[in-house]
Amino acid sequence: MHQAQIAIFAALLSLEFTGLATAADPAASGLPPIEPYCHWEQTDLMIVEPLCGLKGDAKRGRAIATDGNRGNCVACHNMPFGDVEGYGTIGPSLAGIGGRYPEGYIRLRVVDTKSFNPASIMPGYYRDPGKIHRPAKIFKGRTFLTAQEVEDVIGFLMTMK
Amino acid sequence: MSIKALMISGLLSASLAQAVMAEQLSGYAFIKDDTRAMQDDDFANPGLIAVATGAELFKTASRSGGKTCADCHGEAGEKLVPQRIATYPVYDSDNKRIISLQSRITACRTRVADDTLPVNHPDLIALETFVRNRARDVPVNVNTEGTEIKALLKRGEELYNTRYGLIDMSCHICHTVYAGQYVRGQKISQGQTNGFPAYRLGPGEMANLNLRITQCMDLMRAEPFPSDSEEMKLLEYYLSARSNGLPIETPAVRY
Numbered sequence: 135m136h137q138a139q140i141a142i143f144a145a146l147l148s149l150e151f152t153g154l155a156t157a158a159d160p161a162a163s164g165l166p167p168i169e170p171y172c173h174w175e176q177t178d179l180m181i182v183e184p185l186c187g188l189k190g191d192a193k194r195g196r197a198i199a200t201d202g203n204r205g206n207c208v209a210c211h212n213m214p215f216g217d218v219e220g221y222g223t224i225g226p227s228l229a230g231i232g233g234r235y236p237e238g239y240i241r242l243r244v245v246d247t248k249s250f251n252p253a254s255i256m257p258g259y260y261r262d263p264g265k266i267h268r269p270a271k272i273f274k275g276r277t278f279l280t281a282q283e284v285e286d287v288i289g290f291l292m293t294m295k
Numbered sequence: 296m297s298i299k300a301l302m303i304s305g306l307l308s309a310s311l312a313q314a315v316m317a318e319q320l321s322g323y324a325f326i327k328d329d330t331r332a333m334q335d336d337d338f339a340n341p342g343l344i345a346v347a348t349g350a351e352l353f354k355t356a357s358r359s360g361g362k363t364c365a366d367c368h369g370e371a372g373e374k375l376v377p378q379r380i381a382t383y384p385v386y387d388s389d390n391k392r393i394i395s396l397q398s399r400i401t402a403c404r405t406r407v408a409d410d411t412l413p414v415n416h417p418d419l420i421a422l423e424t425f426v427r428n429r430a431r432d433v434p435v436n437v438n439t440e441g442t443e444i445k446a447l448l449k450r451g452e453e454l455y456n457t458r459y460g461l462i463d464m465s466c467h468i469c470h471t472v473y474a475g476q477y478v479r480g481q482k483i484s485q486g487q488t489n490g491f492p493a494y495r496l497g498p499g500e501m502a503n504l505n506l507r508i509t510q511c512m513d514l515m516r517a518e519p520f521p522s523d524s525e526e527m528k529l530l531e532y533y534l535s536a537r538s539n540g541l542p543i544e545t546p547a548v549r550y
Binding site for chain 2: 202206208209210221222223224248255257258261266267268269270271273276278
């Protein structure tokens with residue numbers, strides 16, 4: 135194989151794993167300003183109230199769940215859409231999730247599973263930023279997703295019945 | 296209840312997780328067939344370019360003049376002992392510090408030529424690749440004996456088991472518990488070190504162990520340990536000792 139072929143091969147391979155990628159340079163990260171953290175309450179392993187009282191948008195939620203730089207849920211979970219390549223197998227399949235659990239249950243899992251199961255490896259997408267050990271500088275003081283994005287993802291998960 | 300069912304319920308405890316750890320395998324066992332074929336073919340393996348660049352630099356005096364590496368170690372590095380190269384990183388008990396292959400090369404250059412390349416500079420990685428390649432097929436053989444070394448291995452292991460960043464996972468979770476599983480279509484290996492420096496197809500460049508650890512910490516959205524920090528050296532030492540017995544593949548080809 136010569137150089138050009140190697141380059142094409144490498145480019146093809148890189149398509150399959152955009153996941154969990156970050157930009158080291160804050161300016162290039164394109165991150166919005168840090169929002170104040172909305173405190174949430176859990177009762178009976180559920181967060182019943184939407185974060186900051188926001189309403190989710192399922193269509194946006196789908197995009198966030200598959201975007202390697204945002205939710206990237208597919209890095210670890212199978213979410214059968216038919217058009218996403220390269221699922222992860224670390225987490226359980228999310229097929230039919232919205233039919234299996236109440237919304238409040240799903241919200242707590244996406245927000246902070248570790249709040250009730252410290253052994254969990256499911257990232258907390260709206261964990262108290264003060265609990266994150268050694269975040270990258272550009273993510274300091276931030277939640278993984280914004281409250282709106284979390285609600286969008288939940289809106290989307292609830293459509294997967 | 297099966298292990299899988301336990302994982303799904305999210306109740307898998309750390310001790311149970313450890314029991315899942317399989318036999319010691321090189322990253323080579325986890326890559327795709329065509330990547331493996333590329334690594335095995337010296338004409339297709341892009342890492343050989345770094346070996347050739349390194350071989351050239353080995354014979355070239357630095358900008359400030361002085362001696363070349365070849366003046367002491369032979370034109371093609373034939374006076375370097377592969378069995379000794381396989382013991383890096385080494386612990387210097389007189390000065391109480393860990394010396395990686397990269398820092399050994401830098402120390403040599405500073406002594407003979409008063410010229411240092413910055414940590415992880417592509418030329419330095421090329422030199423490291425050339426030198427490590429001299430020990431291809433020799434089993435990794437990092438010293439694990441003695442109280443001081445045992446203490447640093449323990450500290451390295453603690454760092455390996457610590458969760459970092461927004462992903463809030465540890466090296467252990469991915470490379471011990473979930474080795475063989477997929478992260479977005481990418482098979483996770485045991486994080487062994489015998490392939491390094493390796494050519495990475497994703498970024499399209501060489502990475503030594505130091506850079507690979509940095510890249511994993513970026514992946515975790517964590518603040519990486521600085522390249523020359525104590526923590527980075529401890530992680531490199533622990534990880535390398537964990538690879539003892541695996542044949543050196545430098546330059547490996549990895550995703």
